Amino acid sequence: MTVKKTVPYKTYLTEEEMPKSWYNLRADMKEQHAPFLNPGTLEPIQAADLYPVFAEKLADIEMDETTPYIAIPEDVQNFYKMFRPSPLVRAYELEKLLETPAKIYYKFEGNNTSGSHKLNAAAAMAYYAKEQGLSALTTETGAGQWGTALAVSCAHYKLDLTVFMVKVSFNQKPFRKAVMETYGASIIPSPSTTTAVGRAILEKNPETGGSLGCAISEAIEQSMQDDQCRYALGSVLNQVLVFQSVIGLETKIAMDKLGEYPDVIVGCAGGGSNIGGLMAPYMQDKLTGKGNPRIVAVEPASCPSLTRGKYAYDFCDTGRITPLAKMYTLGSDFMPAPNHAGGLRYHGMSPILSKLYHDGYMEAVSVAQSEVFEAAVAFAKCEQILPAPESAHAIYGAVQEALKCKETGEEKTILFGLTGTGYFDLQAYANFNAGNMSDYIPTDEDLKQGFDGLPNVG
């Protein structure tokens, strides 16, 4: 009870306390993930091979296995100060609701116009593109958080931006288009007829709602048409985990100040950008023997790459124009059902997270959509914040851990990542409120199609 009185509801770092460097988990990994391969030659690719696709500094960070700390440029530190630090919140009301002896903390990343943690990586990517003298970026977006984050960042750094938005999300969320356009971005629903790969996908499947995999192909293709333009990706990549480490680094500084250390860390997992960032310094502890928290990824049952995918080389996109990455994947042909957590509808998982999961450093669970929304609404009513459907996967996972503590009487410390807000997901909430929420879970037969399309590599 002493702790209850001394721990504030929200802990903010001062601007001086904010991290000055990102942390690159790979520098502490005992084994690296298998190399990215050129899909033509099957040879490992080098950073320079990525220069036509990514800004050079980003390609360098992508391939960096050895530098543990990468200085955050002062300009990006200042950009961060406009929406960070994010609060570390003690979930007193949720604890009360669950009648759990556990202490629940969450790092809330939703207090910015992207509504999510995505702005952490977008700021860095726009900065490095500008630093290189480029004039434009292309990207894809699912739920719209990433596209909005990059639009906000490109407005700041005065870069043109074209966003290929997964068609099903584009239709579900008309206002996401308006917000990205307000920041000056051009939005194209994907698959589109503006790219060769989009036209091919549409010819094969004219009624498709699209996927992140399709939109990535289109965004890359379009970026290749212009020497002053590069592509940016909001998840999966190693560079994204580096930039998102700011979440975990801030969290650890705040938890240390409170004298707390998590027994279990829970994050939602689509491509891995959030949980990868949140757990980074704690995974460092695991890798270096300084701590051993459990780390639990929660993914949608409709798109279960970690829990039901294969650990294999695969393309990162549907159009098969990216390098091959070894990762947990459902196959780049897999078309996830149109559920409401658009940010988690991706066939693959970060190669770093995939490797760590494969080597036993992490756990994963999957959950059906309606259970996620039950957790979301209960959370909203007691903690005030309306969570994004993606974030609600982590809430669900944290609630399960807290209920286990209730059974055993253990006073564990649970930390989860609340990645963002659900202000653009109200159609989903309206469906849930009206009892119209589907819980599609792919059968083994459904998954077979994606697996059959996996490239026959190593």
Add this chain to the structure above:
Amino acid sequence: MTVKKTVPYKTYLTEEEMPKSWYNLRADMKEQHAPFLNPGTLEPIQAADLYPVFAEKLADIEMDETTPYIAIPEDVQNFYKMFRPSPLVRAYELEKLLETPAKIYYKFEGNNTSGSHKLNAAAAMAYYAKEQGLSALTTETGAGQWGTALAVSCAHYKLDLTVFMVKVSFNQKPFRKAVMETYGASIIPSPSTTTAVGRAILEKNPETGGSLGCAISEAIEQSMQDDQCRYALGSVLNQVLVFQSVIGLETKIAMDKLGEYPDVIVGCAGGGSNIGGLMAPYMQDKLTGKGNPRIVAVEPASCPSLTRGKYAYDFCDTGRITPLAKMYTLGSDFMPAPNHAGGLRYHGMSPILSKLYHDGYMEAVSVAQSEVFEAAVAFAKCEQILPAPESAHAIYGAVQEALKCKETGEEKTILFGLTGTGYFDLQAYANFNAGNMSDYIPTDEDLKQGFDGLPNVG
């Protein structure tokens, strides 16, 4: 330039530094506003006369002219800690854009699910209703921030809530309904057929988009049907200014820490809830001779109660069932054009603010909608936050002040209230982006209709 380095982008108070009392401006006013009158007898009303409408403690605060500081109940302090303190932001990027020597600060109240400052008053009203043992509240909402705020508060205090939502906003913002329903509220577009007053208004004007004045009448009528139910109002009232003083009190503590004192304070003004709260401790300085900042209210040209209204006794609602209040008003029959700042579409102004304005303690300006959105988009692109259309009125006003400083070279300190976010106003932004924004300004003839309907009192 030294200041630039030492003032952080954002200043948060610690939870210990947060105000423990609200400030009641009336205790320091040299003259009180004219008394509220019973519309039947034209006699001044007493607190007890309001007990059938408001929770008793709220009625008492409404009538309190003498108590300067009212303790914030511990439970409400804890509720506040879930979404407060709000940051005081130094607008470095906006200053750079405007090339102004002025220092611009804004108090940002949008980081909560209501998307605005409205939660400050909603929390208090729900708390006092619960404390009295009531089971339900009714209210009206325009843009939806207030309805959402009260829905979040009623979810916390386990009160039933019915929200009458101005029909034009209800149609413009379908997702506001979903968010309020997620928190358990029932939403009725107003005017509706569920109340006598709604039916009368619809009979007179079947095509009306409604107004806050109509919705207030309906909410009061419905609350009177149930002994366990009371009505709650999000602006205009004295009690609202008391609760919203937390904005200004936090701001002043933070400014004092930074060694700053505003030369001018700018706020948007509909019913007065935000600017009344923001300026409260600075108005205290003016009233007690300790300081003399200019205080500027910015209102929409389409609903210009301060700049073009009459200072007269009027009803607070269209159905003419409330007490009479002496205030700047366009007449309770005035039907404002359906502009996008739904929170500012109210015919009257807080009696306290009206009195202070009348006595020369405040200034007021009005601005057309498209100029407001120009300021909003420029602000969004440099300061990252997508502002609510209401809040953008204050941005516009602050920008004008900063540009004056650019002309004169004065290094003034400008403080404005950024009341909330525009995440539910994307249709408005889409219209603006597409060049489809109307700038309706009522003619003198348009205003005459409202003035003609003013009751012939005092």
